[in-house]
Amino acid sequence: MEKSVLxxxxxxxGVMSIGKMLGYAASDAGKYASFYPxxxxxxxxxxxNCTVIISDEEIGSPAVSKLxxxxxxNQPSFDKFAKKVKKGGSIIxxxxxxxxxxxxxxxxxxxxxxxxxxxxxxxxxxxxIVILGAYIGLSGALSEEDGKAIxxxxxxxxxxxxxxxxxxxxxGIQAVK
Amino acid sequence: MSKEFIKGNxxxxxAAVRAGCRFFAGYPITPQNEVPEYLSARLPEVGGHFIQxxxxxxxxxxxxxxxxxxxxxxxxSSGPGFALKAEGISFLAGGQIPAVLVNVSRGGPAIGTIExxxxxxxSAVHAPAPGGFxxxxxxxxxxxxxxxxxxxxxxxxxKYRTPVYVLAxxxxxxxxxxxxxxxxxxxxxxxxxxxxxxxxxNDDGTARILSTYMPMGELMQNKNKEMAxxxxxxxxxxxxxxxxxxxxxxxxxxxxxxxxxxxxxxVKELRAEGIKVGLIRAITLYxxxxxxxxxxxxxxxxxxxxxxxxxxxxxxxxxxxxxLGRSEIxxxxxxxxxxxETDMVVAAVKENL
Numbered sequence: 118m119e120k121s122v123l124x125x126x127x128x129x130x131g132v133m134s135i136g137k138m139l140g141y142a143a144s145d146a147g148k149y150a151s152f153y154p155x156x157x158x159x160x161x162x163x164x165x166n167c168t169v170i171i172s173d174e175e176i177g178s179p180a181v182s183k184l185x186x187x188x189x190x191n192q193p194s195f196d197k198f199a200k201k202v203k204k205g206g207s208i209i210x211x212x213x214x215x216x217x218x219x220x221x222x223x224x225x226x227x228x229x230x231x232x233x234x235x236x237x238x239x240x241x242x243x244x245x246i247v248i249l250g251a252y253i254g255l256s257g258a259l260s261e262e263d264g265k266a267i268x269x270x271x272x273x274x275x276x277x278x279x280x281x282x283x284x285x286x287x288x289g290i291q292a293v294k
Numbered sequence: 295m296s297k298e299f300i301k302g303n304x305x306x307x308x309a310a311v312r313a314g315c316r317f318f319a320g321y322p323i324t325p326q327n328e329v330p331e332y333l334s335a336r337l338p339e340v341g342g343h344f345i346q347x348x349x350x351x352x353x354x355x356x357x358x359x360x361x362x363x364x365x366x367x368x369x370x371s372s373g374p375g376f377a378l379k380a381e382g383i384s385f386l387a388g389g390q391i392p393a394v395l396v397n398v399s400r401g402g403p404a405i406g407t408i409e410x411x412x413x414x415x416x417s418a419v420h421a422p423a424p425g426g427f428x429x430x431x432x433x434x435x436x437x438x439x440x441x442x443x444x445x446x447x448x449x450x451x452x453k454y455r456t457p458v459y460v461l462a463x464x465x466x467x468x469x470x471x472x473x474x475x476x477x478x479x480x481x482x483x484x485x486x487x488x489x490x491x492x493x494x495x496n497d498d499g500t501a502r503i504l505s506t507y508m509p510m511g512e513l514m515q516n517k518n519k520e521m522a523x524x525x526x527x528x529x530x531x532x533x534x535x536x537x538x539x540x541x542x543x544x545x546x547x548x549x550x551x552x553x554x555x556x557x558x559x560x561v562k563e564l565r566a567e568g569i570k571v572g573l574i575r576a577i578t579l580y581x582x583x584x585x586x587x588x589x590x591x592x593x594x595x596x597x598x599x600x601x602x603x604x605x606x607x608x609x610x611x612x613x614x615x616x617x618l619g620r621s622e623i624x625x626x627x628x629x630x631x632x633x634x635e636t637d638m639v640v641a642a643v644k645e646n647l
Contacts, residue, residue, distance in 0.1 A: 137299075137470065144299035144472045152299075152470035157324055157408045177559025178552075179469045180410075182635045 118173055120258045121181045124248075125166035125198055126190025126211070131245030134271075135188070136167035138249060142259050142267035143171040151179035164193060171258045186256060188248055189215055190231075209251050209293075211244070227255060229292045235285060243285035250289020261290065297474050302437045303328035303467045305475065306396055306460075307336065309441035310368050313448040314479045315394070316342035317367040319356035321349055321375060324408045325464035326398035329370040350375040354382030361386070361393040362504050364491035366448050366484070370396035373406055373414045376422070383457055384423035387521075388506035390490070392451030395422075395429070396444060396460045398467035401631040409631025410465035410552060415608035418461045419579045426518070428525050429459040430532070431579040433551040437471035445476045450532075452485050454524055461579060463603070465552045465633065528581040535583035536575040539565060543572030544594060545643055546621075548587075548613055549601040550576040553634050557601045560639035571643060576609070587616035597646050598623045601639055605629035 126132045136152050143150035154167040170176050187208045189195035195215045207225035213232035229251045235244035253264045268282050307329045318333045337344040347353035361367040386393050399414040400406030434440040447458040492504050508514035549557040554575040564571045574586050598621045600610040605627045626642045628634045
């Protein structure tokens with residue numbers, strides 16, 4: 118089963134980090150994975166996006182035109198990519214920054230106040246980890262254990278930040294239940 | 295062997311180091327910048343040298359100079375950079391100096407686009423530079439092959455004393471995939487190049503000259519004949535391709551590199567609907583895998599499709615030259631950085647059943 122997700126937002130929101138973390142986690146879990154970023158003239162505050170595909174078999178195109186899932190971290194990303202989601206697919210909307218609603222009844226919409234949740238936890242920087250939790254909770258492409266293992270690995274020596282990141286991850290999972 | 299999740303350009307760079315590459319010179323250009331970036335840190339760790347040249351032209355001649363001493367060397371760039379390196383590539387071929395060239399190609403003539411495209415087929419396969427020589431050309435379709443082919447390219451370069459060209463694109467260079475990197479080669483185990491390297495005297499004590507200049511017409515002709523004989527050997531012995539579900543296929547899709555992995559997804563989808571379709575993927579672009587097309591049973595093949603991310607089509611000329619009119623060939627093409635879609639290949643086949 119091949120599952121695609123496009124993650125999009127402002128540069129600096131951790132969009133590429135979530136994408137890479139999903140790829141690393143899938144790789145560690147013994148699956149096929151591809152991470153395909155927008156590249157070239159990217160900058161902080163500009164737009165950034167990446168497509169991640171996780172699969173049990175060899176992956177075809179890493180840049181699919183019809184998505185199983187979209188993670189829209191900001192309004193311009195929602196506006197640009199919502200129409201690329203397949204019927205029966207889903208959109209995780211960062212409702213802290215996106216005011217639009219998903220109008221297509223054939224697309225599952227999940228609203229997560231990622232920035233608000235992150236601020237409540239004490240750092241706006243973990244908003245992307247909230248979203249990582251939401252993605253794993255909703256897609257089932259990876260297990261919760263896979264997600265936590267990769268958070269620990271990515272944080273490396275910064276053990277003091279681990280607890281907050283785990284909490285952010287758990288809040289993300291709860292938000293989609 | 296452990297697997298790693300790694301970016302294509304970095305996999306190319308690390309594979310080169312593991313193959314024994316100890317010198318790289320290049321000049322920045324998207325979408326291959328992570329190759330020099332990675333090597334600038336990595337080569338010094340293994341006692342190698344990295345130089346960011348003042349230009350592509352300087353860089354390729356630095357590779358010429360170092361490779362002439364028998365040290366495994368590489369340069370990389372994208373299409374516009376290869377235009378500038380052309381003269382030096384011709385000198386590498388003419389001087390019979392082994393080196394590896396990696397092109398993470400762009401989307402059109404002149405400055406092109408930085409997005410994934412396969413617009414450098416002619417340039418890589420048929421005319422890297424003037425003078426009528428060939429490069430051995432390998433085309434990876436994913437990050438694993440990008441690493442494997444760069445690794446092997448150094449052996450092929452040494453075996454034939456030729457520049458070996460790895461033709462990738464922005465997709466392969468910039469995506470991350472799960473890869474098993476090849477093992478680190480011990481430099482002591484690399485094939486000896488004492489018989490030709492510049493920094494060694496001849497047995498009779500005379501100095502060696504690696505010259506590309508043949509003052510007499512007949513000497514040049516002889517040299518060109520020698521080179522042509524080598525290319526014939528490649529054509530006989532080194533063709534490589536992948537076949538997928540072609541045994542009972544009535545429709546054949548052919549592609550190389552990134553478009554081949556997309557075409558393969560299309561073949562799977564069409565097969566799931568009961569349509570008898572198969573894939574031929576060229577792995578060596580030169581020598582072109584003519585045998586793959588020669589051995590097809592054309593009484594069974596109803597139509598062929600040639601998918602490439604290039605407009606105008608380029609790969610299709612070599613396919614036509616291999617098929618020799620035995621089947622109709624329908625082009626499926628995107629260009630400029632518009633990535634081919636599985637649906638596009640599926641639709642093209644269905645429209646032509």
